Amino acid sequence: MTIRDQATPSQRAAAWLAAVAALAVAPAALAGTPINERAPADSAGKVEVSNTAGSVAVTAWTRNEIEVTGTLGTGTERLEFSSVDQLTRVKVILPKQSSRVEATHLVVKVPAGSSVSVNTVSADVTAQGVRGSQRLQSVSGDIQTEAAAEDVECKTVSGNVMVTGSGQRGLLTVTTVSGDATVSRVAGEVNGNTVSGNFAIAMGDTVRSRLRSTSGDLGLKGRLAPDARIDFESISGSVRLDLAGPVGAEFDISSFNGDIRNCFGPKAVRTSEYAPGSELRFREGQGSGRVRIKTLNGDISVCNK
Amino acid sequence: MTTERKDTAANLDEALERLPPTIAPGRDLWPQIDARLEPRGARHPRRWFWPAAAAVLLVVGSSLITARLLQPEAPTVASQPAPSPDAGAAFAAAAFGPGQTVGPTYDAAREELVRSLSARLERLPPDARRQLEKNLAELHRASAEINAALELSPGDPLLEELLLNAYQDELAVLANVNQLAGGNGAGATNDPTRMQL
Numbered sequence: 145m146t147i148r149d150q151a152t153p154s155q156r157a158a159a160w161l162a163a164v165a166a167l168a169v170a171p172a173a174l175a176g177t178p179i180n181e182r183a184p185a186d187s188a189g190k191v192e193v194s195n196t197a198g199s200v201a202v203t204a205w206t207r208n209e210i211e212v213t214g215t216l217g218t219g220t221e222r223l224e225f226s227s228v229d230q231l232t233r234v235k236v237i238l239p240k241q242s243s244r245v246e247a248t249h250l251v252v253k254v255p256a257g258s259s260v261s262v263n264t265v266s267a268d269v270t271a272q273g274v275r276g277s278q279r280l281q282s283v284s285g286d287i288q289t290e291a292a293a294e295d296v297e298c299k300t301v302s303g304n305v306m307v308t309g310s311g312q313r314g315l316l317t318v319t320t321v322s323g324d325a326t327v328s329r330v331a332g333e334v335n336g337n338t339v340s341g342n343f344a345i346a347m348g349d350t351v352r353s354r355l356r357s358t359s360g361d362l363g364l365k366g367r368l369a370p371d372a373r374i375d376f377e378s379i380s381g382s383v384r385l386d387l388a389g390p391v392g393a394e395f396d397i398s399s400f401n402g403d404i405r406n407c408f409g410p411k412a413v414r415t416s417e418y419a420p421g422s423e424l425r426f427r428e429g430q431g432s433g434r435v436r437i438k439t440l441n442g443d444i445s446v447c448n449k
Numbered sequence: 450m451t452t453e454r455k456d457t458a459a460n461l462d463e464a465l466e467r468l469p470p471t472i473a474p475g476r477d478l479w480p481q482i483d484a485r486l487e488p489r490g491a492r493h494p495r496r497w498f499w500p501a502a503a504a505v506l507l508v509v510g511s512s513l514i515t516a517r518l519l520q521p522e523a524p525t526v527a528s529q530p531a532p533s534p535d536a537g538a539a540f541a542a543a544a545f546g547p548g549q550t551v552g553p554t555y556d557a558a559r560e561e562l563v564r565s566l567s568a569r570l571e572r573l574p575p576d577a578r579r580q581l582e583k584n585l586a587e588l589h590r591a592s593a594e595i596n597a598a599l600e601l602s603p604g605d606p607l608l609e610e611l612l613l614n615a616y617q618d619e620l621a622v623l624a625n626v627n628q629l630a631g632g633n634g635a636g637a638t639n640d641p642t643r644m645q646l
Binding site: 284416 | 572573576580581583587588591595602605608614615618626628629
Protein backbone atom coordinates (compact mmCIF):
# COMPACT_ATOMS: atom_id res chain seq x y z
CA MET A 145 0.00 0.00 0.00
CA THR A 146 1.42 3.36 -1.02
CA ILE A 147 1.34 6.55 0.92
CA ARG A 148 -1.04 7.94 -1.68
CA ASP A 149 -3.43 5.10 -1.02
CA GLN A 150 -3.32 5.91 2.64
CA ALA A 151 -4.15 9.62 2.16
CA THR A 152 -7.31 10.88 3.70
CA PRO A 153 -9.90 12.70 1.52
CA SER A 154 -8.78 16.05 2.91
CA GLN A 155 -5.13 15.28 2.09
CA ARG A 156 -6.09 14.26 -1.42
CA ALA A 157 -8.03 17.51 -1.84
CA ALA A 158 -5.02 19.50 -0.65
CA ALA A 159 -2.79 17.69 -3.12
CA TRP A 160 -5.19 18.44 -5.95
CA LEU A 161 -5.35 22.10 -4.94
CA ALA A 162 -1.56 22.31 -4.91
CA ALA A 163 -1.38 20.73 -8.35
CA VAL A 164 -4.00 23.10 -9.75
CA ALA A 165 -2.22 26.09 -8.20
CA ALA A 166 1.08 24.97 -9.72
CA LEU A 167 -0.55 24.68 -13.13
CA ALA A 168 -2.07 28.15 -12.76
CA VAL A 169 1.21 29.74 -11.72
CA ALA A 170 3.35 28.08 -14.37
CA PRO A 171 2.03 30.06 -17.40
CA ALA A 172 2.25 33.28 -15.43
CA ALA A 173 5.85 32.59 -14.64
CA LEU A 174 6.53 32.00 -18.32
CA ALA A 175 4.29 34.79 -19.55
CA GLY A 176 6.67 37.73 -19.35
CA THR A 177 10.32 38.57 -19.60
CA PRO A 178 11.61 40.41 -16.55
CA ILE A 179 12.67 43.99 -17.17
CA ASN A 180 15.56 45.57 -15.36
CA GLU A 181 16.89 48.81 -16.81
CA ARG A 182 18.60 51.69 -15.09
CA ALA A 183 20.28 54.94 -16.16
CA PRO A 184 21.44 58.21 -14.60
CA ALA A 185 18.97 61.04 -15.06
CA ASP A 186 18.66 64.75 -14.51
CA SER A 187 16.77 65.68 -11.35
CA ALA A 188 14.35 67.71 -13.46
CA GLY A 189 14.57 65.83 -16.74
CA LYS A 190 11.84 64.58 -18.99
CA VAL A 191 10.60 61.00 -19.07
CA GLU A 192 8.45 59.58 -21.85
CA VAL A 193 6.77 56.21 -21.43
CA SER A 194 4.59 54.36 -23.90
CA ASN A 195 2.93 51.00 -23.58
CA THR A 196 -0.07 49.42 -25.27
CA ALA A 197 -1.66 46.92 -22.92
CA GLY A 198 -0.98 46.11 -19.29
CA SER A 199 0.03 48.85 -16.91
CA VAL A 200 2.42 51.71 -16.31
CA ALA A 201 3.25 52.69 -12.74
CA VAL A 202 5.43 55.76 -12.33
CA THR A 203 6.86 56.42 -8.88
CA ALA A 204 9.06 59.29 -7.83
CA TRP A 205 12.15 58.74 -5.71
CA THR A 206 15.01 60.84 -4.40
CA ARG A 207 17.75 59.36 -6.61
CA ASN A 208 18.98 61.03 -9.78
CA GLU A 209 18.44 57.97 -11.87
CA ILE A 210 15.66 56.15 -13.66
CA GLU A 211 14.85 52.52 -13.08
CA VAL A 212 12.48 50.43 -15.14
CA THR A 213 11.33 47.05 -13.89
CA GLY A 214 8.33 44.82 -14.54
CA THR A 215 7.57 42.22 -17.16
CA LEU A 216 7.63 42.44 -20.91
CA GLY A 217 4.61 40.63 -22.35
CA THR A 218 5.15 37.51 -24.43
CA GLY A 219 5.18 38.35 -28.11
CA THR A 220 6.49 41.85 -27.54
CA GLU A 221 9.43 42.72 -29.78
CA ARG A 222 11.50 44.59 -27.20
CA LEU A 223 11.67 47.40 -24.72
CA GLU A 224 13.31 50.54 -25.98
CA PHE A 225 15.14 52.31 -23.19
CA SER A 226 17.26 55.34 -23.98
CA SER A 227 18.52 58.28 -22.01
CA VAL A 228 20.06 61.20 -23.85
CA ASP A 229 20.71 64.53 -22.22
CA GLN A 230 17.60 65.33 -20.22
CA LEU A 231 15.24 63.01 -22.06
CA THR A 232 14.64 59.38 -21.14
CA ARG A 233 12.43 57.21 -23.33
CA VAL A 234 10.78 53.97 -22.28
CA LYS A 235 8.82 52.40 -25.08
CA VAL A 236 7.32 48.97 -25.57
CA ILE A 237 7.88 48.00 -29.18
CA LEU A 238 5.40 45.60 -30.75
CA PRO A 239 6.31 43.47 -33.76
CA LYS A 240 4.82 44.22 -37.13
CA GLN A 241 3.45 40.71 -37.52
CA SER A 242 2.41 38.60 -34.58
CA SER A 243 -0.55 36.46 -33.70
CA ARG A 244 -0.70 37.53 -30.08
CA VAL A 245 0.97 39.97 -27.74
CA GLU A 246 0.54 39.73 -23.99
CA ALA A 247 0.25 42.69 -21.65
CA THR A 248 3.40 44.44 -20.48
CA HIS A 249 3.68 45.80 -16.97
CA LEU A 250 6.12 48.63 -16.39
CA VAL A 251 7.28 50.05 -13.06
CA VAL A 252 9.20 53.24 -13.69
CA LYS A 253 11.01 55.10 -10.91
CA VAL A 254 11.98 58.66 -11.73
CA PRO A 255 13.55 61.63 -9.94
CA ALA A 256 10.74 63.49 -8.18
CA GLY A 257 11.29 66.69 -10.17
CA SER A 258 10.91 64.95 -13.53
CA SER A 259 8.31 65.88 -16.09
CA VAL A 260 6.47 62.75 -17.09
CA SER A 261 4.60 61.89 -20.27
CA VAL A 262 2.79 58.55 -20.55
CA ASN A 263 0.85 57.18 -23.53
CA THR A 264 -1.07 53.91 -23.52
CA VAL A 265 -3.93 52.22 -25.33
CA SER A 266 -5.55 49.97 -22.75
CA ALA A 267 -2.85 49.97 -20.10
CA ASP A 268 -3.78 51.58 -16.80
CA VAL A 269 -1.57 54.46 -15.70
CA THR A 270 -0.64 55.41 -12.15
CA ALA A 271 1.74 58.13 -11.04
CA GLN A 272 2.84 58.82 -7.51
CA GLY A 273 4.94 61.59 -6.02
CA VAL A 274 5.90 63.28 -9.29
CA ARG A 275 6.44 67.01 -8.75
CA GLY A 276 7.12 67.99 -12.35
CA SER A 277 4.49 68.40 -15.01
CA GLN A 278 2.50 65.34 -16.07
CA ARG A 279 0.88 64.48 -19.37
CA LEU A 280 -0.95 61.19 -19.02
CA GLN A 281 -2.97 59.74 -21.88
CA SER A 282 -4.77 56.47 -22.41
CA VAL A 283 -7.48 55.31 -24.77
CA SER A 284 -9.31 52.91 -22.46
CA GLY A 285 -7.00 52.55 -19.49
CA ASP A 286 -7.71 54.26 -16.20
CA ILE A 287 -5.45 57.07 -15.02
CA GLN A 288 -4.69 57.68 -11.37
CA THR A 289 -2.24 60.34 -10.29
CA GLU A 290 -1.22 62.88 -7.68
CA ALA A 291 -1.04 66.54 -8.59
CA ALA A 292 1.49 68.99 -7.16
CA ALA A 293 2.12 72.57 -8.23
CA GLU A 294 3.03 71.82 -11.83
CA ASP A 295 0.59 71.31 -14.70
CA VAL A 296 -1.20 67.99 -14.96
CA GLU A 297 -3.05 66.89 -18.08
CA CYS A 298 -5.06 63.67 -18.25
CA LYS A 299 -6.75 62.52 -21.43
CA THR A 300 -8.76 59.37 -22.18
CA VAL A 301 -11.53 58.06 -24.40
CA SER A 302 -13.27 55.62 -22.07
CA GLY A 303 -10.82 55.36 -19.20
CA ASN A 304 -11.61 56.91 -15.84
CA VAL A 305 -9.43 59.59 -14.30
CA MET A 306 -8.65 60.06 -10.64
CA VAL A 307 -6.47 62.93 -9.44
CA THR A 308 -5.53 63.66 -5.86
CA GLY A 309 -3.89 66.99 -5.16
CA SER A 310 -1.80 68.28 -2.31
CA GLY A 311 -3.67 71.53 -1.86
CA GLN A 312 -1.06 73.46 -3.87
CA ARG A 313 -2.26 75.68 -6.66
CA GLY A 314 -1.70 74.33 -10.13
CA LEU A 315 -3.32 73.73 -13.47
CA LEU A 316 -5.23 70.51 -14.05
CA THR A 317 -6.80 69.62 -17.38
CA VAL A 318 -8.96 66.53 -17.78
CA THR A 319 -10.41 65.45 -21.10
CA THR A 320 -12.45 62.30 -21.63
CA VAL A 321 -15.05 61.06 -24.07
CA SER A 322 -16.97 58.74 -21.78
CA GLY A 323 -14.65 58.30 -18.83
CA ASP A 324 -15.53 59.65 -15.40
CA ALA A 325 -13.22 61.98 -13.50
CA THR A 326 -12.81 62.25 -9.75
CA VAL A 327 -10.62 65.05 -8.50
CA SER A 328 -9.88 65.95 -4.90
CA ARG A 329 -7.65 68.31 -2.90
CA VAL A 330 -6.54 70.35 -5.87
CA ALA A 331 -6.42 74.13 -6.05
CA GLY A 332 -5.91 76.84 -8.62
CA GLU A 333 -7.28 76.05 -12.05
CA VAL A 334 -9.19 72.99 -13.20
CA ASN A 335 -10.47 72.59 -16.73
CA GLY A 336 -12.46 69.62 -17.95
CA ASN A 337 -14.18 68.49 -21.08
CA THR A 338 -16.22 65.35 -21.60
CA VAL A 339 -19.06 64.00 -23.70
CA SER A 340 -20.78 61.56 -21.36
CA GLY A 341 -18.40 61.20 -18.45
CA ASN A 342 -19.35 62.45 -15.01
CA PHE A 343 -16.93 64.87 -13.37
CA ALA A 344 -16.78 65.30 -9.59
CA ILE A 345 -14.26 67.84 -8.38
CA ALA A 346 -13.39 68.89 -4.84
CA MET A 347 -11.12 71.92 -4.73
CA GLY A 348 -9.61 74.24 -2.22
CA ASP A 349 -9.07 77.80 -3.47
CA THR A 350 -10.55 77.94 -6.92
CA VAL A 351 -9.11 80.57 -9.19
CA ARG A 352 -10.47 79.33 -12.47
CA SER A 353 -12.52 76.41 -13.64
CA ARG A 354 -14.00 75.71 -17.01
CA LEU A 355 -16.00 72.50 -17.34
CA ARG A 356 -17.99 71.34 -20.33
CA SER A 357 -20.03 68.24 -21.03
CA THR A 358 -22.60 66.99 -23.50
CA SER A 359 -24.53 64.55 -21.33
CA GLY A 360 -22.23 63.99 -18.38
CA ASP A 361 -22.95 65.52 -15.00
CA LEU A 362 -20.60 68.16 -13.65
CA GLY A 363 -20.05 68.86 -9.97
CA LEU A 364 -17.59 71.09 -8.18
CA LYS A 365 -17.13 71.83 -4.52
CA GLY A 366 -14.74 74.61 -3.71
CA ARG A 367 -13.91 77.97 -2.25
CA LEU A 368 -13.92 80.88 -4.66
CA ALA A 369 -10.80 83.02 -4.86
CA PRO A 370 -11.62 86.76 -4.84
CA ASP A 371 -11.35 87.10 -8.61
CA ALA A 372 -12.40 83.57 -9.50
CA ARG A 373 -13.79 82.69 -12.90
CA ILE A 374 -16.12 79.72 -13.12
CA ASP A 375 -17.57 78.69 -16.45
CA PHE A 376 -19.66 75.51 -16.70
CA GLU A 377 -21.63 74.35 -19.68
CA SER A 378 -23.63 71.23 -20.42
CA ILE A 379 -26.24 70.16 -22.94
CA SER A 380 -28.19 67.56 -21.00
CA GLY A 381 -26.00 66.86 -17.99
CA SER A 382 -26.80 68.43 -14.66
CA VAL A 383 -24.47 70.98 -13.09
CA ARG A 384 -23.88 71.41 -9.40
CA LEU A 385 -21.72 74.04 -7.74
CA ASP A 386 -21.26 73.95 -3.97
CA LEU A 387 -19.31 76.89 -2.63
CA ALA A 388 -17.69 76.98 0.77
CA GLY A 389 -16.81 80.02 2.88
CA PRO A 390 -17.64 83.62 2.03
CA VAL A 391 -18.73 84.05 -1.56
CA GLY A 392 -18.13 87.24 -3.51
CA ALA A 393 -19.13 86.88 -7.10
CA GLU A 394 -21.54 87.81 -9.84
CA PHE A 395 -23.65 84.92 -11.06
CA ASP A 396 -24.95 84.49 -14.59
CA ILE A 397 -26.94 81.28 -14.90
CA SER A 398 -29.29 80.22 -17.65
CA SER A 399 -30.94 77.09 -18.98
CA PHE A 400 -33.26 76.47 -21.89
CA ASN A 401 -35.16 73.53 -20.39
CA GLY A 402 -33.47 72.69 -17.11
CA ASP A 403 -34.46 73.75 -13.61
CA ILE A 404 -32.34 76.27 -11.76
CA ARG A 405 -31.98 75.86 -8.00
CA ASN A 406 -30.25 78.59 -6.04
CA CYS A 407 -29.52 78.46 -2.31
CA PHE A 408 -28.38 82.11 -2.25
CA GLY A 409 -31.93 83.40 -2.52
CA PRO A 410 -32.84 84.97 -5.85
CA LYS A 411 -35.06 82.90 -8.10
CA ALA A 412 -34.70 82.25 -11.79
CA VAL A 413 -37.05 84.06 -14.17
CA ARG A 414 -38.49 83.09 -17.52
CA THR A 415 -36.67 84.64 -20.46
CA SER A 416 -39.66 84.57 -22.79
CA GLU A 417 -43.42 84.39 -22.47
CA TYR A 418 -43.73 82.08 -25.44
CA ALA A 419 -40.60 79.91 -25.39
CA PRO A 420 -38.83 77.86 -22.76
CA GLY A 421 -35.82 79.29 -21.01
CA SER A 422 -34.97 80.74 -17.64
CA GLU A 423 -32.12 82.76 -16.28
CA LEU A 424 -30.77 83.91 -12.97
CA ARG A 425 -28.51 86.88 -12.49
CA PHE A 426 -27.43 88.15 -9.11
CA ARG A 427 -24.48 89.31 -7.07
CA GLU A 428 -23.39 87.77 -3.81
CA GLY A 429 -20.92 89.46 -1.46
CA GLN A 430 -18.29 91.98 -2.43
CA GLY A 431 -15.81 89.98 -4.49
CA SER A 432 -15.15 90.37 -8.16
CA GLY A 433 -15.55 86.73 -9.02
CA ARG A 434 -17.74 85.58 -11.86
CA VAL A 435 -19.77 82.41 -12.10
CA ARG A 436 -21.31 81.51 -15.41
CA ILE A 437 -23.37 78.35 -15.95
CA LYS A 438 -25.31 77.42 -19.10
CA THR A 439 -27.28 74.30 -19.99
CA LEU A 440 -29.80 73.22 -22.56
CA ASN A 441 -31.71 70.56 -20.60
CA GLY A 442 -29.52 69.94 -17.60
CA ASP A 443 -30.63 71.07 -14.16
CA ILE A 444 -28.46 73.57 -12.32
CA SER A 445 -27.86 73.82 -8.61
CA VAL A 446 -25.82 76.53 -6.90
CA CYS A 447 -25.40 76.39 -3.15
CA ASN A 448 -23.18 77.61 -0.32
CA LYS A 449 -22.18 74.78 1.97
CA MET B 450 -100.03 97.00 -58.07
CA THR B 451 -101.92 96.16 -61.31
CA THR B 452 -104.23 93.15 -61.82
CA GLU B 453 -101.72 91.62 -64.26
CA ARG B 454 -98.92 91.76 -61.70
CA LYS B 455 -101.17 90.26 -59.03
CA ASP B 456 -101.86 87.26 -61.31
CA THR B 457 -98.14 86.74 -61.97
CA ALA B 458 -97.38 86.78 -58.25
CA ALA B 459 -100.19 84.32 -57.56
CA ASN B 460 -98.86 82.03 -60.25
CA LEU B 461 -95.38 82.15 -58.77
CA ASP B 462 -96.74 81.38 -55.35
CA GLU B 463 -98.60 78.40 -56.72
CA ALA B 464 -95.50 77.19 -58.59
CA LEU B 465 -93.41 77.45 -55.44
CA GLU B 466 -96.03 75.61 -53.47
CA ARG B 467 -95.78 72.73 -55.90
CA LEU B 468 -92.04 72.36 -55.46
CA PRO B 469 -90.88 69.65 -53.05
CA PRO B 470 -89.47 70.99 -49.79
CA THR B 471 -86.03 69.29 -50.41
CA ILE B 472 -84.26 68.11 -53.53
CA ALA B 473 -81.80 65.25 -53.24
CA PRO B 474 -78.70 65.60 -55.48
CA GLY B 475 -78.50 63.35 -58.47
CA ARG B 476 -75.30 61.74 -57.03
CA ASP B 477 -73.43 61.99 -53.76
CA LEU B 478 -70.69 64.57 -54.35
CA TRP B 479 -69.12 64.64 -50.88
CA PRO B 480 -66.88 61.58 -51.12
CA GLN B 481 -65.17 63.07 -54.17
CA ILE B 482 -64.92 66.52 -52.63
CA ASP B 483 -63.64 65.10 -49.39
CA ALA B 484 -61.01 63.06 -51.20
CA ARG B 485 -59.75 66.15 -52.98
CA LEU B 486 -59.48 68.17 -49.81
CA GLU B 487 -55.97 68.28 -48.17
CA PRO B 488 -55.79 66.80 -44.72
CA ARG B 489 -56.48 69.41 -42.09
CA GLY B 490 -53.07 68.96 -40.46
CA ALA B 491 -51.29 69.59 -43.72
CA ARG B 492 -53.05 72.89 -44.29
CA HIS B 493 -52.21 74.09 -40.81
CA PRO B 494 -48.83 72.72 -39.86
CA ARG B 495 -48.08 72.81 -36.19
CA ARG B 496 -45.18 74.80 -34.86
CA TRP B 497 -43.28 71.70 -33.92
CA PHE B 498 -43.43 70.08 -37.33
CA TRP B 499 -40.50 71.82 -39.00
CA PRO B 500 -38.20 71.70 -35.98
CA ALA B 501 -39.03 68.02 -35.57
CA ALA B 502 -38.43 67.39 -39.26
CA ALA B 503 -35.14 69.25 -39.06
CA ALA B 504 -34.16 67.25 -36.00
CA VAL B 505 -34.97 63.97 -37.73
CA LEU B 506 -32.98 65.01 -40.77
CA LEU B 507 -30.05 65.96 -38.59
CA VAL B 508 -30.18 62.75 -36.61
CA VAL B 509 -30.36 60.68 -39.77
CA GLY B 510 -27.54 62.67 -41.34
CA SER B 511 -25.46 62.41 -38.20
CA SER B 512 -26.11 58.70 -37.95
CA LEU B 513 -24.91 58.27 -41.51
CA ILE B 514 -21.75 60.15 -40.66
CA THR B 515 -21.25 58.03 -37.57
CA ALA B 516 -21.91 54.85 -39.51
CA ARG B 517 -19.38 55.88 -42.08
CA LEU B 518 -16.91 56.93 -39.43
CA LEU B 519 -17.14 53.63 -37.60
CA GLN B 520 -17.42 51.37 -40.58
CA PRO B 521 -14.81 48.62 -40.25
CA GLU B 522 -11.92 49.47 -42.46
CA ALA B 523 -9.84 47.04 -44.42
CA PRO B 524 -6.31 46.67 -43.02
CA THR B 525 -4.97 48.32 -46.13
CA VAL B 526 -6.89 51.51 -45.53
CA ALA B 527 -3.74 53.46 -44.70
CA SER B 528 -2.33 52.77 -48.12
CA GLN B 529 -5.46 53.69 -50.01
CA PRO B 530 -5.30 56.83 -52.10
CA ALA B 531 -6.77 59.95 -50.58
CA PRO B 532 -10.50 60.29 -51.23
CA SER B 533 -11.50 62.54 -54.05
CA PRO B 534 -12.67 66.05 -53.27
CA ASP B 535 -16.20 64.87 -53.94
CA ALA B 536 -16.06 62.74 -50.83
CA GLY B 537 -17.21 65.80 -48.91
CA ALA B 538 -20.62 65.45 -50.48
CA ALA B 539 -21.24 62.45 -48.23
CA PHE B 540 -21.21 64.74 -45.20
CA ALA B 541 -24.27 66.72 -44.30
CA ALA B 542 -23.46 70.38 -43.85
CA ALA B 543 -23.65 71.23 -40.15
CA ALA B 544 -26.78 73.28 -39.58
CA PHE B 545 -26.81 76.35 -37.43
CA GLY B 546 -30.42 77.19 -36.75
CA PRO B 547 -33.09 77.71 -39.39
CA GLY B 548 -31.63 78.05 -42.85
CA GLN B 549 -28.07 78.51 -41.66
CA THR B 550 -24.98 76.33 -41.75
CA VAL B 551 -21.77 76.43 -39.75
CA GLY B 552 -19.84 76.88 -42.94
CA PRO B 553 -17.55 75.04 -45.34
CA THR B 554 -14.47 75.51 -43.17
CA TYR B 555 -16.01 73.57 -40.33
CA ASP B 556 -17.35 70.89 -42.65
CA ALA B 557 -13.93 70.50 -44.26
CA ALA B 558 -12.18 70.27 -40.89
CA ARG B 559 -14.63 67.66 -39.67
CA GLU B 560 -14.32 65.66 -42.86
CA GLU B 561 -10.55 65.71 -42.62
CA LEU B 562 -10.61 64.57 -39.00
CA VAL B 563 -13.13 61.82 -39.73
CA ARG B 564 -11.06 60.58 -42.65
CA SER B 565 -7.92 60.55 -40.54
CA LEU B 566 -9.69 58.85 -37.65
CA SER B 567 -11.13 56.14 -39.88
CA ALA B 568 -7.64 54.88 -40.54
CA ARG B 569 -6.82 54.81 -36.86
CA LEU B 570 -10.04 53.36 -35.48
CA GLU B 571 -8.80 49.82 -35.90
CA ARG B 572 -6.15 50.49 -33.30
CA LEU B 573 -8.72 51.23 -30.64
CA PRO B 574 -9.79 48.54 -28.21
CA PRO B 575 -13.30 47.29 -29.11
CA ASP B 576 -14.86 48.78 -26.00
CA ALA B 577 -13.29 52.17 -26.59
CA ARG B 578 -14.45 52.05 -30.17
CA ARG B 579 -18.02 51.31 -29.07
CA GLN B 580 -17.84 54.12 -26.55
CA LEU B 581 -16.58 56.49 -29.21
CA GLU B 582 -19.41 55.50 -31.53
CA LYS B 583 -21.96 56.03 -28.80
CA ASN B 584 -20.54 59.38 -27.79
CA LEU B 585 -20.21 60.75 -31.30
CA ALA B 586 -23.88 59.88 -31.72
CA GLU B 587 -24.51 61.70 -28.45
CA LEU B 588 -22.76 64.80 -29.81
CA HIS B 589 -24.80 64.65 -33.00
CA ARG B 590 -27.98 64.19 -31.02
CA ALA B 591 -27.10 67.23 -28.91
CA SER B 592 -26.47 69.37 -31.99
CA ALA B 593 -29.78 68.24 -33.50
CA GLU B 594 -31.59 69.00 -30.27
CA ILE B 595 -30.17 72.52 -30.07
CA ASN B 596 -30.98 73.10 -33.72
CA ALA B 597 -34.56 72.02 -33.08
CA ALA B 598 -34.73 74.42 -30.14
CA LEU B 599 -33.36 77.19 -32.35
CA GLU B 600 -36.28 76.63 -34.68
CA LEU B 601 -38.55 77.48 -31.80
CA SER B 602 -36.44 80.37 -30.57
CA PRO B 603 -34.46 81.76 -33.50
CA GLY B 604 -31.57 83.94 -32.46
CA ASP B 605 -31.59 82.79 -28.86
CA PRO B 606 -28.05 83.66 -27.67
CA LEU B 607 -27.91 80.78 -25.18
CA LEU B 608 -28.80 78.24 -27.86
CA GLU B 609 -26.40 79.74 -30.36
CA GLU B 610 -23.58 79.62 -27.85
CA LEU B 611 -24.37 76.03 -26.89
CA LEU B 612 -24.57 74.98 -30.53
CA LEU B 613 -21.31 76.66 -31.46
CA ASN B 614 -19.58 74.96 -28.55
CA ALA B 615 -21.18 71.62 -29.41
CA TYR B 616 -19.66 71.77 -32.87
CA GLN B 617 -16.31 72.78 -31.43
CA ASP B 618 -16.55 69.89 -28.99
CA GLU B 619 -17.16 67.48 -31.83
CA LEU B 620 -14.00 68.63 -33.57
CA ALA B 621 -12.11 68.48 -30.28
CA VAL B 622 -13.26 64.91 -29.65
CA LEU B 623 -12.28 63.84 -33.16
CA ALA B 624 -8.89 65.53 -32.83
CA ASN B 625 -8.25 64.07 -29.38
CA VAL B 626 -9.13 60.54 -30.40
CA ASN B 627 -6.99 60.92 -33.51
CA GLN B 628 -4.10 61.89 -31.32
CA LEU B 629 -4.72 59.18 -28.73
CA ALA B 630 -5.11 56.47 -31.34
CA GLY B 631 -2.05 57.47 -33.29
CA GLY B 632 0.36 58.97 -30.85
CA ASN B 633 1.91 56.07 -28.96
CA GLY B 634 3.13 52.53 -29.11
CA ALA B 635 -0.19 51.43 -30.45
CA GLY B 636 0.89 52.71 -33.79
CA ALA B 637 3.33 49.85 -34.08
CA THR B 638 0.59 47.32 -34.65
CA ASN B 639 -2.04 46.88 -37.30
CA ASP B 640 -3.99 44.03 -35.78
CA PRO B 641 -5.87 44.76 -32.55
CA THR B 642 -7.11 41.18 -32.27
CA ARG B 643 -3.67 40.01 -31.34
CA MET B 644 -3.50 42.20 -28.30
CA GLN B 645 -5.08 41.41 -25.00
CA LEU B 646 -6.79 44.68 -24.39
